[in-house]
Amino acid sequence: MTPTLCIWYDGAALEAAEFYARTFPDTRVTGVFHAPADYPSGRQGGVLTVAFTLMGLSCIGLNGGPAFPxxxxxxxxxxxxxxxxxxxxxxxxxxxxxxxxxxxxxxxxxxxxxxxxxxxxxxxxxxxxxxxxxxxxxxxxxxxxxxxxxxxxxxxx
The missing domain is CATH 3.10.180.10 (2,3-Dihydroxybiphenyl 1,2-Dioxygenase, domain 1)
Incomplete structure (x- = not known):
């Protein structure tokens, strides 16, 4: 079993992951997942999480809102x-x-x-x-x- 690093964003997980993919070697966006329902910091259909690898490290960008900078x-x-x-x-x-x-x-x-x-x-x-x-x-x-x-x-x- 391999761990995945979850990184909290205030609505910009996809933008951040795409920047990392352009900037760092061996980095790519591997999946974009949309919210199946409204949640405190987003709406149904909005980007909820973004799966990406960062120089080979498995990551999830979570659009969790402004609560945890x-x-x-x-x-x-x-x-x-x-x-x-x-x-x-x-x-x-x-x-x-x-x-x-x-x-x-x-x-x-x-x-x-x-x-x-x-x-x-x-x-x-x-x-x-x-x-x-x-x-x-x-x-x-x-x-x-x-x-x-x-x-x-x-x-x-």
């Missing part, structure tokens, strides 16, 4: 291989109505939080040399979007 307590961490991929994903989220944050975090226009995280950052913070790990961590703490060259420089000392 997203917070930074939940985020999706997306590993990247190079600066071009980091820039493309970060910029796609920001340029599509999102907001930049700190340390590789950003928020999409629907309030979902993302961490666009180059592998070199993850490896640097986990470096067995605590001095190296600290330098990488301190460099990251000064960044919005992660600058891989700066992370590599911090790792080298």
């Amino acid at each position: 997203h917070t930074e307590a939940f985020s999706l961490q997306i590993p990247t291989e190079d600066q071009a991929e980091t820039d493309r994903l970060w910029d796609a989220i920001i340029d599509h109505g999102g907001q930049a944050s700190a340390c590789g975090w950003c928020k999409d226009k629907w309030g979902l939080n993302w961490q666009i995280t180059p592998r070199v950052l993850t490896e640097g913070i986990a470096d067995p040399d605590p001095v190296v790990a600290r330098r990488v961590f301190e460099a990251m703490m000064q960044m919005g979007k992660i600058d891989i060259a700066a992370i590599e420089a911090a790792r080298r000392g």
